Amino acid sequence: MRDVIIIGAGGGGPVVAKELAAQGLDVLMLEAGGRNANPEQDWTHFEDDGNNPLSGAQRFGPSDRSKPAWYRQLTTPAMNMNMAGVGGTTQIYFGNSPRAMPGAFKGYNGEDAADYDRNFEFPFSYEELRPYYEWVEETLPVQTAAMGKNEQLFYNACENIGMNCQTSRDISRDAYRPQQNAVLQPGGNAGLSSTASELTYPNATGCTMCGHCVQGCYEPLGAPRNLKAKRSTDNSYVPMALTADAWATKGKAASIISDAFVTKIHTSNVNGKSTATGVSWRNTLTGEVVSENAKVVVMAAGCLENPRLWQNSNLPNSHDWVGRGLTDHAFDLVCGQFPFDTGSTKGVGSSARADFPGKGCIEPTTIGPAFLAANLNMSDSGMRGYYDNGRGVYGQWDGPSGRPVGKELKSFLTDINKIMTMLIITDDDVEADNRVLPSSLLNDDNGAVSEITINKRTRSARTLANREFLANKAADILRAAGATNIVRADIVPLLIHVQSSMRMGDDPTNSVINANGEAHEVDALYIADNSALSNALGGPNPTLTTQALATRTSEKIMQKHFAGTPWVTSSSPLSSIDNLVTQAVMSRGL
Amino acid sequence: MKKNLPTIKTDGEEESSHFKQRRDFLTRSGIVGAVAAISPMLLASNKTQAGWISNSVIKQVLDAVTLDTFKGVTAFVMPGNDWHSITQGEATWGVGGLAANTDQYLLENLDNYLPWPKDIGNSILSALGGALSESAGSIPISLAILLKPVEVIILNALDKKLDALIGDSEVIPLGHVFSLILNITATIVNPLTINGGHISAFSRLTMSEKAQVFQRLETGEPSISDLIGGKLSAKENAFLPDLMSTFIRSLLQLATFGSMSEWHALDKNTKALNQIPIGWQLSNYLPNGPVEGHDDLLGYWQGRSEIDA
Ligand SMILES: Cc1cc2nc3c(=O)[nH]c(=O)nc-3n(C[C@H](O)[C@H](O)[C@H](O)COP(=O)(O)OP(=O)(O)OC[C@H]3O[C@@H](n4cnc5c(N)ncnc54)[C@H](O)[C@@H]3O)c2cc1C
Numbered sequence: 001m002r003d004v005i006i007i008g009a010g011g012g013g014p015v016v017a018k019e020l021a022a023q024g025l026d027v028l029m030l031e032a033g034g035r036n037a038n039p040e041q042d043w044t045h046f047e048d049d050g051n052n053p054l055s056g057a058q059r060f061g062p063s064d065r066s067k068p069a070w071y072r073q074l075t076t077p078a079m080n081m082n083m084a085g086v087g088g089t090t091q092i093y094f095g096n097s098p099r100a101m102p103g104a105f106k107g108y109n110g111e112d113a114a115d116y117d118r119n120f121e122f123p124f125s126y127e128e129l130r131p132y133y134e135w136v137e138e139t140l141p142v143q144t145a146a147m148g149k150n151e152q153l154f155y156n157a158c159e160n161i162g163m164n165c166q167t168s169r170d171i172s173r174d175a176y177r178p179q180q181n182a183v184l185q186p187g188g189n190a191g192l193s194s195t196a197s198e199l200t201y202p203n204a205t206g207c208t209m210c211g212h213c214v215q216g217c218y219e220p221l222g223a224p225r226n227l228k229a230k231r232s233t234d235n236s237y238v239p240m241a242l243t244a245d246a247w248a249t250k251g252k253a254a255s256i257i258s259d260a261f262v263t264k265i266h267t268s269n270v271n272g273k274s275t276a277t278g279v280s281w282r283n284t285l286t287g288e289v290v291s292e293n294a295k296v297v298v299m300a301a302g303c304l305e306n307p308r309l310w311q312n313s314n315l316p317n318s319h320d321w322v323g324r325g326l327t328d329h330a331f332d333l334v335c336g337q338f339p340f341d342t343g344s345t346k347g348v349g350s351s352a353r354a355d356f357p358g359k360g361c362i363e364p365t366t367i368g369p370a371f372l373a374a375n376l377n378m379s380d381s382g383m384r385g386y387y388d389n390g391r392g393v394y395g396q397w398d399g400p401s402g403r404p405v406g407k408e409l410k411s412f413l414t415d416i417n418k419i420m421t422m423l424i425i426t427d428d429d430v431e432a433d434n435r436v437l438p439s440s441l442l443n444d445d446n447g448a449v450s451e452i453t454i455n456k457r458t459r460s461a462r463t464l465a466n467r468e469f470l471a472n473k474a475a476d477i478l479r480a481a482g483a484t485n486i487v488r489a490d491i492v493p494l495l496i497h498v499q500s501s502m503r504m505g506d507d508p509t510n511s512v513i514n515a516n517g518e519a520h521e522v523d524a525l526y527i528a529d530n531s532a533l534s535n536a537l538g539g540p541n542p543t544l545t546t547q548a549l550a551t552r553t554s555e556k557i558m559q560k561h562f563a564g565t566p567w568v569t570s571s572s573p574l575s576s577i578d579n580l581v582t583q584a585v586m587s588r589g590l
Numbered sequence: 591m592k593k594n595l596p597t598i599k600t601d602g603e604e605e606s607s608h609f610k611q612r613r614d615f616l617t618r619s620g621i622v623g624a625v626a627a628i629s630p631m632l633l634a635s636n637k638t639q640a641g642w643i644s645n646s647v648i649k650q651v652l653d654a655v656t657l658d659t660f661k662g663v664t665a666f667v668m669p670g671n672d673w674h675s676i677t678q679g680e681a682t683w684g685v686g687g688l689a690a691n692t693d694q695y696l697l698e699n700l701d702n703y704l705p706w707p708k709d710i711g712n713s714i715l716s717a718l719g720g721a722l723s724e725s726a727g728s729i730p731i732s733l734a735i736l737l738k739p740v741e742v743i744i745l746n747a748l749d750k751k752l753d754a755l756i757g758d759s760e761v762i763p764l765g766h767v768f769s770l771i772l773n774i775t776a777t778i779v780n781p782l783t784i785n786g787g788h789i790s791a792f793s794r795l796t797m798s799e800k801a802q803v804f805q806r807l808e809t810g811e812p813s814i815s816d817l818i819g820g821k822l823s824a825k826e827n828a829f830l831p832d833l834m835s836t837f838i839r840s841l842l843q844l845a846t847f848g849s850m851s852e853w854h855a856l857d858k859n860t861k862a863l864n865q866i867p868i869g870w871q872l873s874n875y876l877p878n879g880p881v882e883g884h885d886d887l888l889g890y891w892q893g894r895s896e897i898d899a
Contacts, residue, residue, distance in 0.1 A: 044861050045880055045881075046851070046852045046856060046861075046880075047847070047850075047851045047852065048847065048848070048851035048852055048853040048856070049852070049853075049856060049861070052699070052703075052847070052851075052853075054699050054703035054704055054844075055699060055702070055703045068702070068703045068704065069703060074836060077835045077836065077839065079839070079843075143895075143896065144890065144894060144895055144896050144897060146887055146889070146890060146895075147887075147888045147889055147890055147891050148884075148886035148887060148888055149886060149888065151888075151891065152888055152891070155891050165891070165892065167894065167897055168897060168899055169897060169899055170899070177891075178890070178891050178894070180897070185895065186887055190883060190887075191883070191884075191885065191886060191887025192885050192887055193883065193885050194878075194881055194883060194884050194885045196881065196882040196883075199882045199883045204883065208882055208883025208884070209883055209884045209885075209886045209887060210881055210882055210883045210884065211881075211884065219882060219883065220882070220883075221882060343886055345875060345876070346884040346886040347884070347886050368850075368875060369850040369851075369869055369870070369872075369873035369875045370846070370847045370848075370849075370850035370851035370869060371847075372850075373667075373668075373846035373847065373849070373850045374843040374844070374846050374847040374850075375843075376846075377667070377839065377842040377843045377846050378839060378843065382805065382808070382809070383801050383804065383805075386798060386801035386802075386804075386805065387801060387802075387804075387805040387809070389805075389808060389809050390809070403842070405666060405667055405801070405842075406666060406667065406668075406669050406680050406797060407669060407680055407682060409667060409668065409846070410668055410669060410682060410686065410872065413850065413872065413873045414872070414873065414874070415873065415874045416873040416874060416875045417874060417875075492839070
């Protein structure tokens with residue numbers, strides 16, 4: 001019998017593992033994908049080898065790459081991009097770590113309060129989450145992004161269109177700023193050299209500005225795992241959880257089992273209420289099924305898998321909100337072509353951003369040619385010059401929205417270094433019909449697969465208006481930066497930021513977990529990943545908020561089930577790059 | 591659930607109309623063209639006799655259709671100075687996606703890795719076979735591909751084999767299903783492409799006709815889904831909208847991803863490049879080869895390397 005079993009080692013799960021292991025609990029993490037213990041050997045910076053959604057190292061699929069990826073059924077056009085393996089989707093994230101917009105929380109009474117998704121706010125105030133933000137920001141750690149050519153161009157363009165620069169972590173007005181990133185700042189030769197032999201640790205520390213965040217970070221070469229530049233959880237929280245005995249006074253090292261796909265959560269009836277007692281998982285390499293009990297079970301399998309696991313386990317769902325209210329930030333892409341070098345393939349995935357409270361965010365991104373070409377092809381507006389699929393929207397960009405093909409695509413990609421790609425991250429509404437269910441049609445080895453519905457075209461009027469506003473704003477910034485040709489792709493849902501499918505709320509008729517992160521209808525069952533978020537946060541990238549919330553939920557678990565006391569406001573966190581952690585990581589060969 | 595294409599009967603009035611339906615299906619899907627194109631090789635393999643054909647031969651035929659179709663797709667998204675780009679009326683001076691073996695890339699990925707349910711491809715193929723001749727109309731004699739008697743024998747044998755494969759729910763690789771759908775739709779967009787220069791009807795289309803094929807499949811006006819929907823089970827039908835639009839988007843995404851990526855130039859064992867990938871040349875990506883970092887650091891905006899609160 002474990003104290004705590006955590007399902008999924010992605011953005012959220014390892015945070016709970018680290019926090020509770022530091023309190024001395026016996027914690028087991030179960031991860032469906034591979035361990036990814038040797039990224040320097042096993043990964044490359046190549047786009048197909050890394051990001052091919054069917055066969056790449058970074059896919060949602062078994063660690064045995066000769067096997068097909070895991071399937072998810074889409075009932076509406078969309079594209080999935082979540083990863084399996086220790087670190088989950090943070091393996092390929094950019095590390096952008098903005099705080100949520102205060103307007104997404106209960107009790108917000110700013111002038112623009114009505115501009116947010118008021119029906120589905122967080123059940124507590126922004127102020128209450130602030131200490132947890134600070135704790136996570138120090139642990140990861142989160143730092144101000146360094147500037148390369150791409151960012152400098154973006155900042156100058158924002159100034160040119162009259163925007164202000166934000167210099168605080170809290171978002172309060174329309175403004176641009178350097179990202180607060182979970183990426184270590186460049187040190188030594190990093191950022192100053194392009195010669196591989198000069199970029200090994202310790203001659204280089206932190207981000208080498210290689211431009212390959214999306215293929216997983218293993219820079220600088222030779223650095224201990226917890227000193228890799230990007231603070232994906234495989235480089236930060238997981239090493240800390242596995243070495244908690246070495247750096248926390250009463251800590252106990254957590255355990256992790258990879259290639260372990262949890263297929264059932266077990267419950268029993270305690271005092272008339274369903275109570276979690278343990279889980280069963282399938283070893284994806286051997287097919288063997290294993291069960292283990294725990295006093296507390298934490299679901300952190302991600303927004304698109306938790307609802308499936310819940311329903312496949314026949315857990316209660318009397319208000320039918322399990323899987324409902326999925327938000328995806330209604331992404332879009334607006335790309336500019338420039339007559340000069342923009343540095344678009346260099347540096348962190350994204351190091352700059354602009355926030356528009358009540359509407360969402362825009363960020364310039366660093367991506368390679370295959371990724372860019374494929375993403376443009378996700379258009380929902382047909383093919384430029386041929387058909388518009390009932391859309392073909394006009395705005396500050398050139399011509400109708402749509403995917404360029406043939407000579408137009410080829411000429412657009414002629415020089416990837418002269419492009420700037422803006423990601424539109426919309427503050428989208430929680431809507432009950434956007435949901436994840438177990439499929440009635442398809443099963444795989446792990447049970448009925450997830451069936452995802454997120455209908456871009458019928459999103460709320462506010463969501464659609466926000467998306468249009470941001471797309472036009474992005475084109476304005478690109479134009480001010482000097483772009484001579486701007487294409488808006490108008491993509492179908494790109495499921496990169498997925499939130500709120502098991503949302504937290506006070507009202508059990510439209511939420512799954514209470515303000516402590518515990519399920520309304522199942523005791524000792526907690527949720528601590530993006531699915532727990534109450535809404536789309538106003539648009540900011542979700543992981544930092546998930547991690548802050550998971551830290552808060554860890555305290556609640558400790559208080560309710562293990563007679564503990566909260567620690568976040570009464571102590572200081574240890575950074576994941578602290579020497580104590582480094583020594584333990586190195587001596588244990590992690 | 592056993593699914594079969596309408597079977598070819600051997601004699602009588604009804605039988606010959608069945609045969610014609612069947613023949614039309616095989617023609618539209620490009621299989622007749624492939625047999626005509628490669629039958630000398632089949633004969634040389636000496637394994638083909640009436641009523642019997644080996645799995646390797648069937649694969650050879652299907653691969654030929656599929657690869658040619660995927661060449662047509664690749665030329666569409668990333669044209670070059672290749673024959674397929676010239677046929678579509680949109681070619682460029684330098685090489686395009688075909689130089690990166692993107693046709694092979696699509697075949698390998700779709701056949702081996704696309705995690706669609708195993709028998710959905712068979713169901714669709716089977717429904718298509720039944721539905722097409724009803725709605726697409728039969729192929730006029732003037733457009734029919736003239737086959738030598740021996741090729742007719744091969745075709746009939748192959749047809750039986752294909753039918754048996756579908757009926758037994760042996761999995762038809764999805765790459766083949768994709769290419770058959772594209773070709774059948776191509777012959778609806780332009781019936782004259784039933785016959786001509788390339789193996790597949792799709793590759794005989796002009797750029798704007800190819801776009802019409804994608805439009806029909808993506809937007810459903812009139813859609814393949816409508817065409818075959820009635821022939822699938824309710825559950826399979828529920829899967830169709832996803833299938834058709836994802837199919838088109840996945841295909842276009844993969845074709846561009848393959849064209850621009852390192853796939854064809856990567857030694858899978860050493861994980862090193864054996865040439866500068868075509869896509870990198872086309873986009874001036876990493877002109878000095880792979881890197882571990884860039885000298886791109888300009889400092890911190892307005893000199894701020896940290897903020898307090
Ligand atoms: C290209 C890209 C860039 C991004 N950039 C940013 C960014 O800059 N900032 C930001 O905040 N966010 C970013 N994101 C999003 C970020 O990655 C997610 O917010 C974060 O990873 C979510 O954490 P999670 O724990 O909810 O899910 P995941 O990280 O997806 O983790 C879920 C884990 O559970 C495992 N799992 C699933 N089912 C089971 C099961 N049944 N049993 C056991 N294990 C299971 C999965 O394999 C996975 O490892 C980005 C995403 C992408 C794709």
